[in-house]
Amino acid sequence: DSGVTQTPxxxxxxxxxxxxxxxxxxxxxxxxxxYQQSLDQGLQFLIQYYNGEExxxxxxxxxxxxxxxxxxxxxxxxxxxxxxxxALYFCASSVKLTxxxxxxxxxxxxxxxx
Amino acid sequence: xxxxxxxxxxxxxxxxxxxxxxxxxxxxxxxxLFWYRQDPGKGPEFLFTLYSAGEEKEKxxxxxxxxxxxxxxxxxxxxxxxxxxYLCAVQAGYSGGGAxxxxxxxxxxxxxxx
Numbered sequence: 564d565s566g567v568t569q570t571p572x573x574x575x576x577x578x579x580x581x582x583x584x585x586x587x588x589x590x591x592x593x594x595x596x597x598y599q600q601s602l603d604q605g606l607q608f609l610i611q612y613y614n615g616e617e618x619x620x621x622x623x624x625x626x627x628x629x630x631x632x633x634x635x636x637x638x639x640x641x642x643x644x645x646x647x648x649x650a651l652y653f654c655a656s657s658v659k660l661t662x663x664x665x666x667x668x669x670x671x672x673x674x675x676x677x
Numbered sequence: 678x679x680x681x682x683x684x685x686x687x688x689x690x691x692x693x694x695x696x697x698x699x700x701x702x703x704x705x706x707x708x709x710l711f712w713y714r715q716d717p718g719k720g721p722e723f724l725f726t727l728y729s730a731g732e733e734k735e736k737x738x739x740x741x742x743x744x745x746x747x748x749x750x751x752x753x754x755x756x757x758x759x760x761x762x763y764l765c766a767v768q769a770g771y772s773g774g775g776a777x778x779x780x781x782x783x784x785x786x787x788x789x790x791x
Contacts, residue, residue, distance in 0.1 A: 565720065596778055606721070606764065608778030621778045653720050665711070666779065668720035 566590065567669035569654050575675045581642040584672045588635055588656030594618070595637040596657075596666055597629055601650040612637055644676045679704045683765050683782035690755055690789050698750040698785045700765030710748050711779060712741050713764040721764055724750075755789045762786045 566589035576582055588595050597609040599622075608621035612631035623629075626644075631637040641648060651673050655666040680703045690696055702710065709728055713721035725734045727743040734741050738759065740751040750763055766779035 565722070567720075598778075605783040606766075606779075606781040608780070611778055619778055655720075665723050665726055667723055668713075670720045671718075673718075 565667040565669065567654055567656050567667055569652075569669035569672050571672060572670065573673050573675075575677060576644060578644055578646060578676055580644050580676075581640065582644065582674065584639040584641070584652050584654075584674075586637045586639070586654030586656075586669060588637070588654070589667055592656035592658050592667075593635065594657045594666075595631055595635070596655040597623075597637070597639050598653040598655065598668075599650050600653060600671070606653070609639070641674070646676050649674055649676045679767055679769055679780040681765055681767055681780055681782035683763075683785050685785060686783070687786040688788070690752075690787070692756060692789055692791050693754050695751070695753045695755070697752070698763055698787070700748040700750070700782055701746060702748070702765070702767050704767045704769050704780070706769060708768045710743055711766045711768070712748070712750055713766065715762045715764055715784070724763075752787070755787075757789045757791050760787055760789045 568587040570585045593614045596611045598606050600606045609623040610629050611619040615631050626642050629639045651671045653668050653671045655668045657666045682701045684699045709726050711726050712724040715721045725741040730745045732743050738753050742749045762784040764784045766781040
């Protein structure tokens with residue numbers, strides 16, 4: 564158990580809908596990362612937050628957004644969903660903002676868009 | 678653009694048959710190279726971080742090494758429970774614009790047969 568908690572574990576929704584994925588980082592970790600994993604693309608970095616503020620953006624679509632709350636949990640919002648958004652979404656957390664640091668991953672949310 | 682290429686894509690070994698997995702990378706200033714293990718439907722599990730060429734780290738039957746262009750994950754006398762997908766990732770040395778997120782390879786799917 565990495566200590567990173569993601570909910571829900573599974574989500575099935577229709578095209579055009581909006582969903583929210585939730586992540587609770589390890590105790591004491593200030594940095595949260597979101598990743599998308601699909602069969603053809605592998606693990607892709609989406610976005611990073613540190614202590615409530617957006618720190619870095621990767622391959623995140625404009626239809627997707629995220630935030631980190633004062634209690635450090637984070638939410639990833641996916642809107643106007645398309646079939647191609649079906650994937651595993653992982654949250655990871657780490658203690659440091661920069662420098663050499665390990666990120667620990669949650670068990671993921673499997674999103675299926677039908 | 679940071680790139681990570683892992684080979685082979687898949688590897689089937691007999692129990693006790695040692696081998697190595699390769700991770701070749703191109704990055705603008707390497708801050709760290711990470712190895713993760715991922716079981717089906719689970720989140721990546723952290724194994725090692727390597728920071729500079731010549732560094733080596735060991736954990737049970739696994740040993741990771743790093744050169745300026747690639748990293749190897751050596752598996753000695755593997756057991757069936759070592760079956761998993763092994764992921765390599767790099768973190769670039771510059772800041773901003775997604776640099777704090779990891780760039781992953783597509784992984785090596787390892788099967789150890791009893």
